Amino acid sequence: MDNSEIERRVAEFVDACRRQGVKATHQRIEILRELLATQEHPDAETIYDRVRQRIPTISLDTVYRTLRTLEDMGAITRVGSMQDRARFDANADRHHHFVCCECGMIGDVYSDVLDRFPVPRELAEMGSVDWVYVELRGRCQKCQARAKKGKT
Amino acid sequence: MDNSEIERRVAEFVDACRRQGVKATHQRIEILRELLATQEHPDAETIYDRVRQRIPTISLDTVYRTLRTLEDMGAITRVGSMQDRARFDANADRHHHFVCCECGMIGDVYSDVLDRFPVPRELAEMGSVDWVYVELRGRCQKCQARAKKGKT
DNA sequence: CTAAGTGCAAATTTTTTGCTTCTGC
DNA sequence: GCAGAAGCAAAAAATTTGCACTTAG
Numbered sequence: 001m002d003n004s005e006i007e008r009r010v011a012e013f014v015d016a017c018r019r020q021g022v023k024a025t026h027q028r029i030e031i032l033r034e035l036l037a038t039q040e041h042p043d044a045e046t047i048y049d050r051v052r053q054r055i056p057t058i059s060l061d062t063v064y065r066t067l068r069t070l071e072d073m074g075a076i077t078r079v080g081s082m083q084d085r086a087r088f089d090a091n092a093d094r095h096h097h098f099v100c101c102e103c104g105m106i107g108d109v110y111s112d113v114l115d116r117f118p119v120p121r122e123l124a125e126m127g128s129v130d131w132v133y134v135e136l137r138g139r140c141q142k143c144q145a146r147a148k149k150g151k152t
Numbered sequence: 153m154d155n156s157e158i159e160r161r162v163a164e165f166v167d168a169c170r171r172q173g174v175k176a177t178h179q180r181i182e183i184l185r186e187l188l189a190t191q192e193h194p195d196a197e198t199i200y201d202r203v204r205q206r207i208p209t210i211s212l213d214t215v216y217r218t219l220r221t222l223e224d225m226g227a228i229t230r231v232g233s234m235q236d237r238a239r240f241d242a243n244a245d246r247h248h249h250f251v252c253c254e255c256g257m258i259g260d261v262y263s264d265v266l267d268r269f270p271v272p273r274e275l276a277e278m279g280s281v282d283w284v285y286v287e288l289r290g291r292c293q294k295c296q297a298r299a300k301k302g303k304t
Numbered sequence: 305c306t307a308a309g310t311g312c313a314a315a316t317t318t319t320t321t322g323c324t325t326c327t328g329c
Numbered sequence: 330g331c332a333g334a335a336g337c338a339a340a341a342a343a344t345t346t347g348c349a350c351t352t353a354g
Contacts, residue, residue: 009244023308023353035242041258043237044344059311064344066309067240076242079249079258080233080287084344085195085318087231088219090187092161097231098278106193106231111272119288120263126250127292134286135232136271140279175328175333196319211336216319218334236319237343 006036013075020073027051027058031066032075041079096133100140109136158188165227172225179203179210183218184227193231248285252292261288 001009013032017024030051035042042050048063070076081087083104096114098107117132139147153161165184169176182203187194194202200215222228233239235256248266250259271281291299 009242018354021308021354025309025353027310032242035240039260041239041241043239045237047240057311061312061345062310067238068345069309070242071240075244076240079239079241080235080251081231083232085197086219087193087195088187088199088223088228089193089231090161090184090222090228092227098275098281099232100279101282107278108191109272109275109278111274113270113272117269117286118265120261120265122263123250123261123288125293126259126261126288127252127290127296129250129288129290130253131289132286133289134269134284136275136278136281137283137285138279138281141277144279170329173333177328177334179335209336213320213337214335220320221334 001036006033009036013073016073016075022069022073027055027062028066028069030054030058031063032070035070035076094131096135098136098138098140100143101137102139102143105140105142107140109134153188158185161188165225168225168227174221174225179207179214180218180221182206182210183215184222187222187228246283248287250288250290250292252295253289254291254295257292257294259292261286 010029010033013029014024016022017028031047034047034051040046044060044063044067047067048058048060051063052058067076071078087106089108091108093110094115096109096111098109099105114132114134117134119129119132123129162181162185165181166176168174169180183199186199186203192198196212196215196219199219200210200212203215204210219228223230239258241260243260245262246267248261248263250261251257266284266286269284269286271284275281
């Protein structure tokens with residue numbers, strides 16, 4: 001992302017803070033800037049190491065707290081699973097998953113269409129694709145029902 | 153999964169153990185059986201709690217070690233991200249990821265085809281799908297190159 | 305000025321490891 | 330019998346929290 005684009009996104013963030021009554025602190029801005037400047041999808045520790053060069057007094061827990069805040073505000077996203085702990089599956093058949101963003105429920109999804117998913121050829125520049133894993137993200141029936149009831 | 157199917161998979165596993173010179177212990181078999189019997193994609197602690205009812209002396213670390221072993225043998229898979237730590241992304245545009253299974257490298261993938269992917273209607277029974285996230289799993293160019301060199 | 309946020313240290317949670325004893329083959 | 334595995338306890342990672350001080354608005 002080029003510099004002007006980064007600054008645009010930062011300004012957007014400062015604005016969102018104002019609207020949401022959240023403080024646009026130096027730390028938050030630098031952490032966001034760091035994430036905007038890289039393509040590497042870094043983890044908390046990596047972000048900490050890099051931002052520390054500019055704000056030497058920043059602490060790792062501020063990084064964790066800030067990442068969570070930015071995530072809640074929708075400024076950044078967590079890559080891969082949304083869960084904290086590892087979960088396992090003994091289903092040997094090729095399959096995909098439906099994941100409920102609300103309760104974390106995971107369901108198996110079988111679909112020929114998904115299995116036969118065409119890999120975009122542009123991908124060749126990144127590497128070879130062994131298989132395409134699809135995660136359908138939404139809300140499970142239970143959570144939908146609960147939300148509807150709560151709204152009444 | 154019905155009982156005969158479970159036993160078939162267990163027998164298959166015992167066989168795989170024999171072939172690979174790995175011991176088919178009571179604990180391993182029960183952990184696998186537990187995972188085969190459920191659709192819930194449980195985490196280590198949940199598996200521990202359930203298996204403990206049958207093997208009261210089993211320890212949580214055995215569960216962790218066994219899950220890793222089963223994963224290495226290909227008998228089970230880890231759901232969602234293959235990484236241990238959370239990783240973040242400030243890329244606000246809708247996109248997907250290419251993940252290298254060897255080094256963990258994550259690359260952004262933009263694709264209209266992926267974005268417009270039709271959600272299979274059978275999915276309606278599970279819940280509502282907000283968006284389809286696709287993870288293209290394979291080996292990045294660097295790892296491919298390294299593997300080729302190593303083979304010589 | 306004041307509520308929200310930071311930094312520090314200490315706690316929690318999740319997962320791994322060293323070592324001794326036990327067990328499948 | 331013996332290498333590989335289990336169990337225990339303790340450590341290591343990863344992440345969160347309580348509290349006093351600081352800062353954005």
